[in-house]
Amino acid sequence: MTSVREGNAIAKKQLAQRDLLWPGFEDWLWHRKANKGFATIPKTMPLVLQIMDGLSNGKPLSSTYLGLWCATWDNSMVNISKPDEMAYAAGFTGQRATYTWLGRVNILRELNFISVKPGKSGPTSHILILNPHYIVRWHYEKKTPGLVEAYFNALLDRAIEIGANDLIGPLPSTPSTPVLSPPPTVEMTSAVDDAI
Numbered sequence: 001m002t003s004v005r006e007g008n009a010i011a012k013k014q015l016a017q018r019d020l021l022w023p024g025f026e027d028w029l030w031h032r033k034a035n036k037g038f039a040t041i042p043k044t045m046p047l048v049l050q051i052m053d054g055l056s057n058g059k060p061l062s063s064t065y066l067g068l069w070c071a072t073w074d075n076s077m078v079n080i081s082k083p084d085e086m087a088y089a090a091g092f093t094g095q096r097a098t099y100t101w102l103g104r105v106n107i108l109r110e111l112n113f114i115s116v117k118p119g120k121s122g123p124t125s126h127i128l129i130l131n132p133h134y135i136v137r138w139h140y141e142k143k144t145p146g147l148v149e150a151y152f153n154a155l156l157d158r159a160i161e162i163g164a165n166d167l168i169g170p171l172p173s174t175p176s177t178p179v180l181s182p183p184p185t186v187e188m189t190s191a192v193d194d195a196i
């Protein structure tokens with residue numbers, strides 16, 4: 001597991017290496033501390049997205065999830081006032097774009113990656129993004145169909161490497177309002193779902 005001191009040393013070495021390999025490129029790089037409009041993401045996100053897509057029964061969720069994550073203000077909550085813009089950002093276009101995006105949001109909710117509350121913009125007005133490490137672990141423990149063990153093990157390896165203790169420590173206690181629903185056990189087969 002990487003300590004904070006080791007992490008800082010690695011970052012300094014990489015910075016020196018970058019400047020040797022790409023001298024003069026500093027002004028062309030995006031800096032989180034110098035530019036507005038950033039979101040903080042776990043370094044494990046690529047693996048989390050692969051796992052999520054595997055759980056979704058052939059309806060990829062990663063672009064929808066990443067779009068939601070990038071719409072937060074580092075508070076894990078998204079207020080949806082323009083679902084058509086969210087759909088477009090997730091890569092959905094055409095007449096059914098918003099419908100398709102809402103379908104993906106619903107699958108994310110069913111898989112417990114998010115919680116949804118109604119409001120002035122309809123039944124999907126407010127979205128809370130739960131810690132994806134906890135949710136992936138929960139699916140692993142529940143043996144949810146579609147979870148690829150090799151991806152989970154790769155995620156576990158990466159988490160240990162970077163010190164992401166939320167993937168290996170105890171799961172938090174359940175709040176008074178139930179957070180997690182049972183994992184899906186049957187495939188969606190209705191014509192409406194197939195169109196999403």
